[in-house]
Amino acid sequence: MSWFTHMMTSSIGKKVVMSVTGLFLCSFLLVHLSINLLSLLPDNGLLFNEAAHFMSSNPLIRTIEIVLFAGFIIHIAQSYFITRSNQKARPVKYAVNAGNANSTWYSRSMGILGSLVLFFLIIHLRHFWIESRFLTELPADSNGTPDMYTLMIEVFANPIYNIIYLLGVFALGYHLMHGFQSAWRSLGIMHRKYTPVIQGIGIAFSFFITLGFAIIPVFFYFFRQPNQ
Amino acid sequence: MKITLKVWRQKNSKEKGQFETYSLNSVSEDMSFLEMFDVLNEQLIREGKDPVAFDHDCREGICGMCSMYINGRAHGPMQGTTTCQLHMRHFNDGDTIVVEPWRAEPFPVIKDLVVNRSAFDRIIASGGYVSVNTGNAQDANSLPIAKHIADEAFAAAACIGCGACVAACKNSSAMLFVSAKVSQLSMLPQGKPERESRVVAMVKKMDEEGFGNCTNTGACEAECPKEISVMNIARLNREYIRAALASEEDV
Amino acid sequence: MSLDAKIPEGPLDQKWIKYRSTIPLVNPANKRNLEVIVVGSGLAGSSAAATLAEMGYKVKVFCFQDSARRAHSIAAQGGINAAKNYQNDGDSVYRLFYDTIKGGDYRAREANVYRLADVSTSIIDQCVAQGVPFAREYGGMLSNRSFGGTQVQRTFYAAGQTGQQLLLGAYSAMMRQVGLNKIQMFSRHEMLDVVMIDGKCRGIIARDLVSGKIERHFGHAVLLCTGGYGNVFYLSTNAMGSNVTASWKAYKRGAYFGNPCFTQIHPTCIPVSGDHQSKLTLMSESLRNDGRIWVPKKQNDERKPTDIPEDERDYYLERRYPAFGNLVPRDVASRAAKERCDAGYGVGKSKMAVYLDFADSINRLGKNVIKERYGNLFEMYEKITGEDPYSTPMRIYPAVHYTMGGLWVDYNLMTTIPGLYALGEANFSDHGANRLGASALMQGLADGYFVIPYTIGAYLADEIRTKSISTDHPAFAAAEEEVTKRLQSFLSINGTQTVESFHKRLGKIMWDKCGMARSEEGLKEAIQQIRTLRQEFYTNIRVPGSAFEYNPELEKAGRVADFIELGELMCIDALQRGESCGGHFREEHQTEDGEALRHDNKYMYVSAWEFKGVEHDPALHKEELNYEVIKPSQRNYK
Incomplete structure (x- = not known):
């Protein structure tokens, strides 16, 4: 397998890893958001709870969850190593650097944006995944499904959490804005006719994910107060 | 025009450097940026000081020898322009201009604004060629090449190897340079036989030299004096993945 | 020494073909032990180095730039001529040969020019095989454009960057040999002298421009591919670093300088x-x-x-x-x-x-x-x-943008020093008194790819018994000492004027009196002024820094010192040649309506000058030009 390790440890191989995991995580975002948007339906979260329960109990999904975690870890670890070696490639910094003249701020800030997303992710996992999976047994809703919906109402009632969620989601949005189309380029997918399409999809996708995720905490904060 | 220059001075690769400030009182707007440095150096020599060392040769934007990071940008503020072709009419009377050398681990400073770019030569030596000995060639027209392929290969081949891409990249990545050569040769039928081994060897050498990794910011393309497209980087990636995964050859 | 151009016998179109097949060969085992030094990495240098290394010789290449790819060949815009006749417009090797001789105002060697035209077609083949992206038609075939002085379309081009693409082709071929360890590359090195042992050229003294260290390098043969000397005029289209130093050191060691006054003004x-x-x-x-x-x-x-x-x-x-x-x-x-x-x-x-x-x-x-x-x-x-x-x-x-003059070479491209060759613009070349557009690239690559690899065998075949000579040899030590002394002398003058200011003054004298129009009176004045300038240079320049560091001013001092001596020789040559031809226009020799007037009966020769000491006039040797095929005639454009 030496050819494989050769490839994966080369600069381009590392980029391939970043883009494959990144695109995989994008697909997760799409599923995640689709289910979350169900929470906006005026049915007291019944359908949302059902979907959430399915996602946390189906054996196939549970298996994919492991892959998902692996994807996160590889994406994060790889970016850490790449960033470190990139910093080593310029030991003496410029005194004056007009970065905005040649590139967008968010394309140059993928590490910071990614770190913000990671920070948010940890809080987010603590709020929902760890809470529901390990700490407490969720009460049942009127259909007898574990009631994730009520947990959401409680979390988003806190204005500070709301702000953290919004920051996290916007960091994610800018991360995607560069990351999505960058991933395709790293995979060598390039065509005079289709590359603009990929770039368009990337922008649309970033807006959809950002606004979709942003609307939920805001909606819950204003329209779904806890009962007590 | 009156111009104040803040210039990086460094005696050699071992000693530490610092900025020195110089004032020039009669800069003509018809001067090129390097001619302004000629005037500065004449002045320094007459004052018994050490002139500023900087790389330059053809002064018509093609040899790739001149460098300089001017006010935070490789080759200064004008698009598609080398430092030698940058003229003072693009600056204003009273401006302060900060001039630094290219900064990258694989481009160590030799003196002042002069850096060592021989890493680029070593990358070419590792595979940036077609292995054809003199006298081996068949008739030049025996392989027709579609015009758009020839044009695209030419656009990539226009790289002058100045290193602005590395200097402008926040990661000091040399991908634009490497991709330009890989693209040129992989598109042309003459370069196809060595397509796989070439890209793998050149990327390996590039990594060994200590260049950073590409994060697709596009700064290289924006600062390239020959406006080499980042599409070449995508092509490099594709060529590499193809060579590593799809090719049955062990490369 | 008599000037024997060593032109092979036989009809013009057979000379090269026959000669090429009879030059002694060196067997592969011996080639490995023969070392060749190439100075300069432009079209001629890179192509020669690559080809010689492919053949098996041990090669060392020197250039003063930071990379071989920066040589000034890269700046050529228009194109490269070749008698391919792809356009079916009546082109042929003979026609290219004829146009070149006529364009050169009948002051070039027939046999050399015919060979140049003959190998021109192979150059295009070779470059295309290397991946040079020449312009193409929609059908995929190579495109041609027309150029001055011809009635056919024979110029191949890559947009306005033909020189760049050809040089990158030759450079990549050379770097391939560097990667294979067949060539040792010395960039940021400047050759400062040739080393002579027993009347033969055996190596060079070079300065590592970064550390300032003086190095000795042995070679069984040395190839000077160091370009032209247009910068003697200070302002020219040449690169800032283009200089005559390598050729000038060779001249001072006994190589004759051919037609120094032939310069082209664009x-x-x-x-x-x-x-x-x-x-x-x-x-x-x-x-x-x-x-x-x-x-x-x-x-x-x-x-x-x-x-x-x-x-x-x-x-x-x-x-x-x-x-x-x-x-x-x-x-x-x-x-x-x-x-x-x-x-x-x-x-x-x-x-x-x-x-x-x-x-x-x-x-x-x-x-x-x-x-x-x-x-x-x-x-x-x-x-x-x-x-x-x-x-x-x-x-x-x-x-000013090209110099037709340069080191005198015979048909083998060897100077009058055995073992020392000159290629490309550095030799007095195939262009006579005026070069046609798109022919400089052709000549550089012809010399490097297709001439020297054969003709060097004529010399090296006899050298196989010569073991590598140690650079401890007294001749190396003496040459190094001379170089060191000279560098120190520049640094110790500590006068008031910059080197640049002397270069400007020299340029003005040359441009005014040895430029587009020259006269006896002006040239005599110029010679005096240059001599005075030289005296002043050696008493009043200021070179900062030391010899043991990266010191561009010191490099420049050496180059300008050589330009000053060359300027004098150019004026002497221009004065001696009492006619107008090509780029050399003597005001006394013009027709009634102000056109150039050649005197074929008196000046149908190459002037080859021999160095006799800085303070002495050089000695003139003439190589008579015998036109066997073409009849010279007066040019008329009215």
Whole structure:
């Protein structure tokens, strides 16, 4: 397998890893958001709870969850190593650097944006995944499904959490804005006719994910107060 | 025009450097940026000081020898322009201009604004060629090449190897340079036989030299004096993945 | 020593073919033990180094730039000639040969030029095989354009960057050998002397420009591929670093210098804009296809060019040369521009420029057509001058850009020093008194790819018994000491003037008195002035820093010192050649209407000068030119 390790440890191989995991995580975002948007339906979260329960109990999904975690870890670890070696490639910094003249701020800030997303992710996992999976047994809703919906109402009632969620989601949005189309380029997918399409999809996708995720905490904060 | 220059001075690769400030009182707007440095150096020599060392040769934007990071940008503020072709009419009377050398681990400073770019030569030596000995060639027209392929290969081949891409990249990545050569040769039928081994060897050498990794910011393309497209980087990636995964050859 | 050009016997078209097959060969085992030094990495140097290494020789390459790819061949714009006849327009090896001889005003060697034309076709094949992206037609075949001095389309090109693409081809071939450890590359190294042992060239002394260290390098043979010496004029289209030092050291060690006064002045360059000017930029000759050259009819006319009405403009080329108009050869166009400016009709701030006007063509063809043809040149013009040539005429003036003269070489490209060769622009070459456009690239690559790899065998076959000579040999030590002393002497003068200021003064003398027009009186004055300048140089330059560091001023001092001596030789040669031919125009020798007047009965020879000491006049040796095939005639463009 030496050819494989050769490839994966080369600069381009590392980029391939970043883009494959990144695109995989994008697909997760799409599923995640689709289910979350169900929470906006005026049915007291019944359908949302059902979907959430399915996602946390189906054996196939549970298996994919492991892959998902692996994807996160590889994406994060790889970016850490790449960033470190990139910093080593310029030991003496410029005194004056007009970065905005040649590139967008968010394309140059993928590490910071990614770190913000990671920070948010940890809080987010603590709020929902760890809470529901390990700490407490969720009460049942009127259909007898574990009631994730009520947990959401409680979390988003806190204005500070709301702000953290919004920051996290916007960091994610800018991360995607560069990351999505960058991933395709790293995979060598390039065509005079289709590359603009990929770039368009990337922008649309970033807006959809950002606004979709942003609307939920805001909606819950204003329209779904806890009962007590 | 009156111009104040803040210039990086460094005696050699071992000693530490610092900025020195110089004032020039009669800069003509018809001067090129390097001619302004000629005037500065004449002045320094007459004052018994050490002139500023900087790389330059053809002064018509093609040899790739001149460098300089001017006010935070490789080759200064004008698009598609080398430092030698940058003229003072693009600056204003009273401006302060900060001039630094290219900064990258694989481009160590030799003196002042002069850096060592021989890493680029070593990358070419590792595979940036077609292995054809003199006298081996068949008739030049025996392989027709579609015009758009020839044009695209030419656009990539226009790289002058100045290193602005590395200097402008926040990661000091040399991908634009490497991709330009890989693209040129992989598109042309003459370069196809060595397509796989070439890209793998050149990327390996590039990594060994200590260049950073590409994060697709596009700064290289924006600062390239020959406006080499980042599409070449995508092509490099594709060529590499193809060579590593799809090719049955062990490369 | 008699000047034997060693031209092979036989009919012209058979000389090279037959000779090539009879040159002694060196077997592969012996090649591995033979070391060749190549100085300069332009088209001639890179192609020679690559080919010799492919053949099995051990090669060392030296260049002063930071990378071999930066050599000034890279700046050639227009193209490269080859007698491929792909356009089926009647081209042939003979026609290319004939055009080159005629273009050179009958001062080149027939046998060499025929060989050049003969191998031109192989050059294109080789370059295409290397991946040089020449311009192509829609059908995928190579495209050709026409160039001055010819009636066929035989010029191959890669947009306006042909030199760059050809050099990168040769450079990559050379770097391949570097990667295979067949070539040792020494960039940022400058050759400062040749080393002679028992009458043969056995190596060089070079300075590592970064550390300042003086190095000794042995070679069974040394190839000088160091380009031309146009920078003797200070302002030229040459790169800043282009210099004569390598050739000059060879000259001082006994190699004859051929036709030093033959320099080419290109008519369409961007004019000087002020005292700060460091170099001049060429605008391709092709512009004259659609541009009309004019000056105002009134002296010192201060109006804007667009305000000057048609009947107050003097289209002097069309007036003087109705048959060829704006497309007269380079030397004629250059002299005509100088004549108008000298008479007070020049334009622009300096009054040393004429207009090249595209208004008529834009009206006739539309701006888009002009943009398609010359867009990149117009952009470059705007970048440098800040003026838009679509709306106001370009200002142009002639400038030095090529030197036909150089080290005298025989048919094998060997100088008068055994084992020392000169290739490309560095030799006195195949261009006679004037070079045709798109022929410089052809000659550099012909010498490197297809001539020297064969002809060097004639010398090296006898050297297989010569073991590598240790660089501890007294000859190396003596040469190194001389070099060191010379460097120290520059540093110790500690005068008041910069090296640059001497270079400027030399350039002015050369341009005024040995430039586009030369006269006996002016040349005699120039020789005196240069001698005075040399005295002053050695007593009043100031070179800062030390010899043991990166010191560009010290490099420049050595180069300018050599230019000063060369300038004197050029004037001596120009004075001696009492005729006008090609780029050499003596005011005393012109026809009634001011055209160049050759004297074939008296000057049908190559002047090869032998060094006799800085303080002594050089000795002239003549190589008579025998035209067996072509009958020389007077050129006429009216």
